[in-house]
């Protein structure tokens with residue numbers, strides 16, 4: 001990406017000649033089908049007072065990976081109508097378009113993406129979604145951590161981890177009531193494509209997450225913490241512009257064992273917000289509340 005790196009993105013500024021364009025803090029939200037990814041994003045937006053706000057004015061926006069399904073060939077369309085197309089395989093997505101769109105978003109540009117119509121298994125170009133520049137962008141989908149180029153764009157990665165029985169129990173009524181399917185088709189698609197693809201492509205990406213959220217939207221403690229972190233980010237950006245996440249130093253200073261100073265040191269040493277965020281997520285994993293473990297430790301994270 002020319003002219004962009006994680007450092008200046010996380011600091012929120014990209015130099016474009018004389019003008020300074022605000023680049024958003026990009027959060028990836030992955031997880032299996034019906035794990036609660038969109039519900040988690042919706043809750044975050046609601047708690048931040050963004051959901052009821054006019055979409056041109058929002059500081060936080062949420063985008064679904066579904067807008068990046070690729071257009072099907074006529075024969076694939078026929079297969080899809082019979083429930084014989086694999087929408088859970090990485091090949092079902094238009095990765096180039098996804099990458100380009102995220103690059104534009106990171107450059108602070110307005111983008112237009114199609115909505116997705118599950119009833120016809122196709123992109124709806126009549127109903128384009130306009131994504132206005134925002135301070136924080138949530139990007140959710142089953143495979144958002146699958147491709148390294150996309151994965152590396154996120155400043156923070158969340159994985160919504162809901163057990164597969166619960167997910168299936170939620171998917172069945174959702175697909176019947178909201179996506180125009182019948183029970184047989186939902187179960188056949190689940191057993192033929194959804195479950196095997198989850199195990200092969202989605203579940204292995206959990207290891208890339210900075211924060212794993214067990215039980216999805218039911219995990220109010222985890223959501224409150226993430227909301228608080230976004231609030232800090234937004235306040236800081238408003239108060240300090242490019243100084244990014246200084247308030248992390250204050251807000252994380254809630255336990256004697258928390259090394260709030262090391263976050264400040266990151267900022268002061270010029271290692272920047274990205275490192276501070278990494279430390280934040282590590283701290284989250286270390287934090288255990290009495291009788292309430294709200295984050296599952298991701299053992300695959302490198303030590304800082």
Ligand SMILES: Nc1ncnc2c1ncn2[C@@H]1O[C@H](COP(=O)(O)OP(=O)(O)O)[C@@H](O)[C@H]1O
Pocket residue numbers: 031032033034035036037038039040170171174215216217218
């Ligand atoms: N915590 C929850 N409790 C009960 N139902 C939920 C919960 N989270 C999500 N759902 C329901 O499960 C279905 C899938 O949730 P959704 O957030 O759309 O998942 P995803 O975006 O991961 O596919 C929806 O019908 C939603 O209303």
Ligand SMILES: O=c1ccn([C@@H]2O[C@H](COP(=O)(O)O)[C@@H](O)[C@H]2O)c(=O)[nH]1
Pocket residue numbers: 032033034037066069087088117118120121122141142194
């Ligand atoms: O035409 C389509 C496109 C996708 N799907 C299924 O949707 C899920 C992903 O959406 P979630 O909201 O994360 O559940 C994926 O498992 C596909 O199987 C579909 O059924 N039809």
